[in-house]
Amino acid sequence: MLNVPSQSFPAAGSQQRVAPTGQSRNKVALKPGHSLLDWIRLTKSGRDLTGLRGQLIEVTEEELKKHSTRNDCWTCIRGMVYNVSAYMDFHPGGEEELMRAAGIDSTDLFDQVHRWVNYESMLKECLVGRMAVKPNPALQGSVSSLDGTVNIVIHTKRKVVIYFSHSKEVFLCCPVLIVQTAHSVGKVQVCLHKSVKDKWTKVGQPLEHHDTFIQCKDRELFYRECVLVSKTDITHDTQVLRLQLPSGSHMQVPVGRHVYLKTSLQGTDVVKPYTPVDQKLIPPSQCSAEMGSDLHLMIKICPDGLLTSHLANLPIGSSLSVGGPEGSFTMRVLRDVTHLYMLAAGTGFTPMARLIRLALQDLTSIRKTKLMFFNRQERDILWCSQLDELCSKEERFEVEYVLSEPTDSWKGRRGQIDACMLQNFLERPEDSKCLVCVCGPTGFTELAVQLVRQLDFSEEEIHIFQG
Numbered sequence: 001m002l003n004v005p006s007q008s009f010p011a012a013g014s015q016q017r018v019a020p021t022g023q024s025r026n027k028v029a030l031k032p033g034h035s036l037l038d039w040i041r042l043t044k045s046g047r048d049l050t051g052l053r054g055q056l057i058e059v060t061e062e063e064l065k066k067h068s069t070r071n072d073c074w075t076c077i078r079g080m081v082y083n084v085s086a087y088m089d090f091h092p093g094g095e096e097e098l099m100r101a102a103g104i105d106s107t108d109l110f111d112q113v114h115r116w117v118n119y120e121s122m123l124k125e126c127l128v129g130r131m132a133v134k135p136n137p138a139l140q141g142s143v144s145s146l147d148g149t150v151n152i153v154i155h156t157k158r159k160v161v162i163y164f165s166h167s168k169e170v171f172l173c174c175p176v177l178i179v180q181t182a183h184s185v186g187k188v189q190v191c192l193h194k195s196v197k198d199k200w201t202k203v204g205q206p207l208e209h210h211d212t213f214i215q216c217k218d219r220e221l222f223y224r225e226c227v228l229v230s231k232t233d234i235t236h237d238t239q240v241l242r243l244q245l246p247s248g249s250h251m252q253v254p255v256g257r258h259v260y261l262k263t264s265l266q267g268t269d270v271v272k273p274y275t276p277v278d279q280k281l282i283p284p285s286q287c288s289a290e291m292g293s294d295l296h297l298m299i300k301i302c303p304d305g306l307l308t309s310h311l312a313n314l315p316i317g318s319s320l321s322v323g324g325p326e327g328s329f330t331m332r333v334l335r336d337v338t339h340l341y342m343l344a345a346g347t348g349f350t351p352m353a354r355l356i357r358l359a360l361q362d363l364t365s366i367r368k369t370k371l372m373f374f375n376r377q378e379r380d381i382l383w384c385s386q387l388d389e390l391c392s393k394e395e396r397f398e399v400e401y402v403l404s405e406p407t408d409s410w411k412g413r414r415g416q417i418d419a420c421m422l423q424n425f426l427e428r429p430e431d432s433k434c435l436v437c438v439c440g441p442t443g444f445t446e447l448a449v450q451l452v453r454q455l456d457f458s459e460e461e462i463h464i465f466q467g
Contacts, residue, residue, distance in 0.1 A: 043124070255329070277296050356371065368396055
């Protein structure tokens with residue numbers, strides 16, 4: 001549906017993985033009449049896509065294995081079984097890729113490439129039923145109750161960063177008093193006020209996943225209903241959308257991670273990831289985004305884009321579902337780095353924006369931060385004036401613009417990315433440790449990574465932001 005990666009993207013051997021030098025990607029062209037909108041129309045046509053005439057059944061592993069052919073293909077995702085036979089010709093990855101999931105629990109395969117996709121909405125008319133499986137209990141936690149408060153202490157198995165939201169009515173409608181986390185030992189303590197000050201004689205009925213622990217890679221995305229507060233024009237076709245999180249919710253999106261926007265179009269959920277940016281390239285220290293109450297998303301409006309054209313016409317005050325954050329970038333890749341290089345094309349600049357701020361403000365070990373920014377025309381350059389201002393004020397930062405369709409008056413670099421251009425840009429001083437970050441359209445990313453590898457940069461010295 002949408003060529004967007006997940007936390008574990010790209011999987012080894014996936015068609016969406018950047019190809020090694022000299023290899024081409026196996027792209028699948030859909031037949032006419034087999035677009036996303038055509039699939040939506042088919043699901044609403046009343047045709048029985050399950051073969052069960054609307055009956056939902058419980059499916060055993062033995063039964064699932066029986067349905068593993070092209071014309072009778074069932075698969076399981078997170079405990080739910082779908083008949084995807086009718087979807088074969090609509091799958092962007094092609095029949096061969098989808099058949100890898102035939103007759104098995106394909107949750108892991110799905111997450112490697114399509115974790116961001118709202119499959120429940122896409123395949124709701126293909127639902128056969130639920131797998132006959134039991135959850136695995138593993139969570140260790142404790143609840144203590146006094147007359148007026150409830151204290152919940154959870155000890156996780158690993159050192160974790162906690163994302164907390166109490167926007168929903170949880171724990172008998174108790175508002176949160178305080179949340180304390182001890183990242184070094186994986187401890188989380190939540191203190192809540194009781195709506196009625198009294199001792200509880202019972203704590204209600206357990207929910208479906210009570211007393212279970214679901215690993216991050218296995219859990220479904222949690223979406224928050226956010227409000228569109230403002231739109232700010234950045235260029236002729238790019239805006240920054242400011243979204244306000246629900247009251248009581250806080251979300252700190254780590255540098256290099258993305259969130260997912262979800263909205264319903266023609267009765268079907270459409271999802272796409274975006275990397276949050278700060279309010280400005282170097283924002284005030286106490287801006288609302290820093291406090292975790294707002295999100296700023298830099299979005300290019302494509303006239304033929306299913307989601308972006310909808311966003312362009314969305315009035316202020318409208319609601320949007322935001323899921324995540326997710327992504328594979330970690331601070332570990334920046335450990336001991338002295339020279340940080342960034343190759344960005346178009347809105348591939350968005351993960352670089354906060355990375356620039358991090359490198360200049362928080363990582364004193366980085367002696368040089370350089371951005372090579374590729375665009376079609378000068379008017380397409382995002383935050384151009386802010387980049388130029390930062391370059392004039394910060395001696396550790398440099399930026400070079402490259403235009404593929406410049407005007408005659410343009411005095412900067414021209415053309416497409418090539419080896420000669422990168423050889424001059426990617427310096428390797430003695431006793432340095434380098435990291436090259438790449439983000440942009442698929443074709444740009446593949447070529448850039450290939451060229452960087454040819455300059456003898458190792459896999460550990462390259463990070464690809466997929467998007």
